[in-house]
Amino acid sequence: MTGEELKTDGSFRDSIGTMDADGKRKFVYPKKPKGKFTNQRTILATVLLVFMFATPWIKINGQPLLLLNVLERKFVVFGNIFWPQDFYLLVFALLTGILFVILFTVIFGRLFCGWVCPQTIFMEHVFRRIEYWIEGDRGQQIRLSKLPWNNPEKLRKKGLKSFVFWVISFIISNDFLMIIVGTDEWLKVVSDGPFVHLGNFIGILVFTTIFYFVFAWFREQVCIIVCPYGRLQGVMLDRQSVVVAYDYKRGENRAKFKKKENRAEAKKGDCIDCNQCVDVCPTGIDIRNGTQLECINCTACIDACDAIMDKVELPRGLIRYASEESIAEEKPHKYSLRAKAYTGLLVVLLIIMGFLTSSRSAVEATILRASGMTHFEKEGKIVNLYNYKILNKSAENQELELQLISPEGEINFAGTPDMSLEIGKLIRGSFFIAIEPTQLKSSETEIKIGIIANGKLIETTTTSFNGPRVKTKN
Ligand code: SF4
Numbered sequence: 001m002t003g004e005e006l007k008t009d010g011s012f013r014d015s016i017g018t019m020d021a022d023g024k025r026k027f028v029y030p031k032k033p034k035g036k037f038t039n040q041r042t043i044l045a046t047v048l049l050v051f052m053f054a055t056p057w058i059k060i061n062g063q064p065l066l067l068l069n070v071l072e073r074k075f076v077v078f079g080n081i082f083w084p085q086d087f088y089l090l091v092f093a094l095l096t097g098i099l100f101v102i103l104f105t106v107i108f109g110r111l112f113c114g115w116v117c118p119q120t121i122f123m124e125h126v127f128r129r130i131e132y133w134i135e136g137d138r139g140q141q142i143r144l145s146k147l148p149w150n151n152p153e154k155l156r157k158k159g160l161k162s163f164v165f166w167v168i169s170f171i172i173s174n175d176f177l178m179i180i181v182g183t184d185e186w187l188k189v190v191s192d193g194p195f196v197h198l199g200n201f202i203g204i205l206v207f208t209t210i211f212y213f214v215f216a217w218f219r220e221q222v223c224i225i226v227c228p229y230g231r232l233q234g235v236m237l238d239r240q241s242v243v244v245a246y247d248y249k250r251g252e253n254r255a256k257f258k259k260k261e262n263r264a265e266a267k268k269g270d271c272i273d274c275n276q277c278v279d280v281c282p283t284g285i286d287i288r289n290g291t292q293l294e295c296i297n298c299t300a301c302i303d304a305c306d307a308i309m310d311k312v313e314l315p316r317g318l319i320r321y322a323s324e325e326s327i328a329e330e331k332p333h334k335y336s337l338r339a340k341a342y343t344g345l346l347v348v349l350l351i352i353m354g355f356l357t358s359s360r361s362a363v364e365a366t367i368l369r370a371s372g373m374t375h376f377e378k379e380g381k382i383v384n385l386y387n388y389k390i391l392n393k394s395a396e397n398q399e400l401e402l403q404l405i406s407p408e409g410e411i412n413f414a415g416t417p418d419m420s421l422e423i424g425k426l427i428r429g430s431f432f433i434a435i436e437p438t439q440l441k442s443s444e445t446e447i448k449i450g451i452i453a454n455g456k457l458i459e460t461t462t463t464s465f466n467g468p469r470v471k472t473k474n
């Protein structure tokens with residue numbers, strides 16, 4: 001795209017930047033970005049990539065740092081195990097996540113897409129870098145694309161790139177499998193050979209192919225066409241949202257740079273129409289047309305324009321993080337009351353989520369009076385039969401005891417139950433509770449049973465105790 005092709009009538013919104021008039025894909029060859037934001041993003045991407053590949057190997061209290069085993073419905077986050085019984089937490093986390101994303105986007109635009117989205121991180125910081133390394137920068141890539149397919153240089157470079165892309169896609173697939181099934185299971189798959197665990201092996205190959213297809217060919221189309229978050233930008237952003245924006249008040253009337261010319265006197269804006277912001281854009285758009293659905297806020301155009309501004313000795317920031325309102329009204333962006341309120345709400349949601357997670361009980365106990373049974377008398381005491389079901393949700397084995405907290409009475413098991421509870425295991429059984437009749441206030445008395453795990457009272461459950469009718473005095 002050249003400066004002459006820029007559309008100022010809004011018609012650029014009728015089609016996406018990576019498609020020609022016939023609906024054919026226009027492959028984007030973005031120029032390698034350089035600058036302050038690119039450096040900062042590279043550091044963050046490196047940290048996130050190291051974290052992602054190290055995560056399956058890090059254990060806390062014998063549990064992985066992160067395990068998302070959807071097949072066995074077991075989830076581990078920072079060493080905390082979440083079971084299907086913690087479903088309410090998952091629902092709350094999902095609702096918090098959705099609200100968080102909406103509020104965050106209203107305030108900070110697509111900051112997530114440019115800085116931490118896995119698609120951007122893999123595309124721009126892994127696959128694109130390999131492409132620059134093998135095929136060279138934008139100009140060399142365009143030249144290579146124009147060569148016929150029987151050209152030895154093209155065959156060699158494209159072949160090598162495809163091979164490296166496929167290997168990296170395979171590594172990413174294996175990392176995903178480790179996060180899903182755990183490293184122990186993954187090591188078993190590797191040591192037993194692919195044909196023993198054919199399902200996992202086919203899964204790896206399918207995901208490798210999908211990743212290869214996405215990063216070798218589909219690329220920015222994921223953000224433009226597939227990603228629901230990207231598609232919802234139109235309803236989430238408003239005039240006060242901070243996005244990567246071109247300062248049209250300062251930049252227009254755009255005109256080519258002439259040495260020693262006073263642009264203000266010549267009534268020219270600061271944009272020298274060098275097209276560098278367009279050349280570096282990985283989604284093939286011109287940010288000077290305004291905020292667009294395709295923009296992933298990757299900051300490449302900020303760096304490109306800042307470098308040009310430095311060269312022509314004009315102030316940086318012609319393209320910058322700014323809100324539409326601050327540009328239109330030519331005033332610095334202010335953190336509005338609404339943004340502050342949203343931020344406060346986000347913090348509250350996170351605190352609630354943190355509290356719910358940390359106050360989760362180590363065991364989940366269900367104690368119910370045996371259905372269809374009433375009380376009976378034994379040795380002058382009233383006796384009821386109870387069934388119990390206790391699940392160990394913690395990351396350690398538990399030695400359990402049950403204790404009647406109120407009223408006074410005793411718990412008797414039929415036989416000697418095994419109250420050792422391994423991680424994730426469930427025990428069931430029955431016991432009797434015997435209470436002196438004088439302790440009963442009515443035919444249905446509320447009783448409290450304490451669950452003691454490894455010597456500590458960790459939960460109290462309440463149930464009812466059936467007894468004879470208590471005669472009231474007239
Ligand atoms: S317009 Fe700028 S910030 Fe948006 S995707 Fe293109 S280069 Fe990245």
Ligand code: SF4
Pocket residue numbers: 246251270271272273274275276277278288304305306308318319
């Ligand atoms: S890089 Fe800056 S000066 Fe060059 S065309 Fe883009 S906005 Fe104008």
